[in-house]
Amino acid sequence: MNRYPLWKYLLILIALVFGGIYTAPNFFGESPAVQISSAKSTVKIDNAMTTRVEQALQQAGLKDNGIFYDFNGLQGTVRARFDNTDTQFKAKDLLEKTLNTDPADPTYTVAFNLLSNTPKWLQSLNALPMYLGLDLRGGVHFLMQVDTKAVLSKRIQGLQSSVRVSLRDKEIRHTGISRDGDLLTVKFRDAETRNAAKALLASQMTDINLQDVAGDNTDFAIQLSLKPESLKAVVTEGVKQNITALSKRVNELGVAEPIIQQQGPDRIVVQLPGVQDVARAKEIIGRTVTLEVRLSDESVIGAIDDNTAVPFGSELFKVGRGAPAILYKDPVITGDYIAGASASFDEHQQPAVSIDLNGDGGRKMREATRNKIGKKMAIVLFEKGKGEVLTVATIQDELGSRFRITGMGTPAASADLALLLRAGSLAAPMDIIEERTIGPQLGVENIKQGRNSTLYGFAAISVFMIAYYMLFGFFSVLALSVNLLLLVALLSLLQATLTLPGIAAIALALGMAIDSNVLINERIREELRAGKSPQKAIEEGFGHAWSTILDSNVTTLIVGLALLIFGSGAIRGFAVVHCLGILTSIFSSVFMSRGVVNLWYGRQKKLSSVSIGQIWKHSDDAAK
DSSP: OOOOOHHHHHHHHHHHHHHHHHHGGGGSOEEEEEEEEESSTTOOOOTHHHHHHHHHHHHHTOOOSOEEEEEOSSOEEEEEEOSSHHHHHHHHHHHHHHHOSOTTSOSEEEEEEEEEOOOHHHHTTTOOOOEEOHHHHOEEEEEEEEOHHHHHHHHHHHHHHHHHHHHHHTTOOOSEEEEETTEEEEEESSHHHHHHHHHHHHHHOTTEEEEEEOOOTTOEEEEEEEOHHHHHHHHHHHHHHHHHHHHHHHGGGTOSSOEEEEETTTEEEEEEETOOOHHHHHHHHTOOEEEEEEEBOTTOOSOOOTTSOOOTTEEEEOSBSSOSEEEESSOSEEGGGEEEEEEEEOTTSOEEEEEEEOHHHHHHHHHHHTTOTTOEEEEEEEETTEEEEEEEEEOOSOOOSEEEEOOOOSHHHHHHHHHHHHHSSOSSOEEEEEEEEEOHHHHHHHHHHHHHHHHHHHHHHHHHHHHHHTHHHHHHHHHHHHHHHHHHHHHHHTTOEEOHHHHHHHHHHHHHHHHHHHHHHHHHHHHHHTTOOHHHHHHHHHHHHHHHHHHHHHHHHHHHHHHHHHOOTHHHHHHHHHHHHHHHHHIIIIIIHHHHHHHHHTTOSSOOOOOOOOOOSSTTSOOO
């Protein structure tokens, strides 16, 4: 009657092994480490850096406990782990001197960090500890407001320039283009010209609305506005571009797991756990990066080196992928004119980068390249006041609003260049509207209090359950332990960031889980009071309690999902742990608990009693 088939016990065993493996990394602690990241957008760290770091440490007699390479989709980093902080400090000084030949203009950033001591065999299974949030580890928090009006104004300005260029290229004459907020009005002398312009703009610009404007016999006009979905897309893309740019920048701070995410339509949250230097963080986040497209100086003939004479009005660039090069100081266009860039392939299926300019940028590019076919043009990135050549290309034809850069070599190189062109600078200015600094000691205290509250609560529940329900209480405590084990394992597997609200959600999950076991035990007691045999009471007790447990957990899960969907920040963190806790609670309280009871009592054919505490038939009856 109360026996599980073998496959159910195997499922429980698999769940226990899973929980043990993915919970274990949280108990190994962390070791001091240093992180090497790129200080320049044009310098990419690859796996070869691990060999350079290893050789430098060996030559200096500094022993490491492992060197690891990691690529986060934007930039690569190398981390070296050590036994103690003394070796960590020595390694940082050594690597800063070894890797950076010019201390005034460092190529690489070497920062302190912490690495988990999880064994490699666990790491190979993706068993890693949970990340600690800002309130548990300390660090800085910024809430930044993106100037969406500037994003829209820039887009409308580009649209105005595009309309002017398109009409001029097709020799459609107008009497003026005026702007009123987000609306553009183009005036014409006659209806025929207006209709021709309307047809042209409708075919070239699918993201705008066109509407005739009523006027007198001498004033024919059309009104242009971006479609609502286009306006929303402009703001969304601007915020995403700022997030991408910020992600690249905070990489220099040595933050293991920064949180950079959108909050609402126009705000960005930046959390940097472990960072205490607010001034340094502000400097990195607010850094200005600009792009320029320049023509090569045609008067310079032959190879270029340090002894080459630089003509007046030109500039020598010695750093970058396409360096050395002598370019005119006056740029053709700047990064402000680049509307988009993406990795693509040319007609020979070779890697390339497709670039889209706004209307004004297309006009400038067309005028600059019309008589420069066969000449060279370079894209230069200016960062920290110094310029680096990203690429030098030969002009094959007159360029306009859309053109391609070929000869990139590999798809990875084209993707990197497209990323730099898109995210080299912020799409719109941002203001810091909220700033908080949390000290590391406060984080340690928060961890201690959260751990103690969970531990003491678990101990109190265990004592009560065993004292009140005896052996069945012990089974409930065992199921509660499995619930906690699986919950921590899932959070670690998902690489969730644990915060104070998350600890509160864990405590709540334990309370809800033990409530389910109390319900099961009381149902079994009711069946025993009704005169059922112990085996029958166990079977019907679990069966009757299941529907009630399911109903209560489903309704609570709906609330958790609502918090997850509509909440943000700490509320979402609470909701994630809360929803996972409900799922593990159902498994442990019903499936796991029933399995232990079946294993203990199910093999006894003639069971006369069960250890479930006192059972009262009526208030004045004696205990059985």
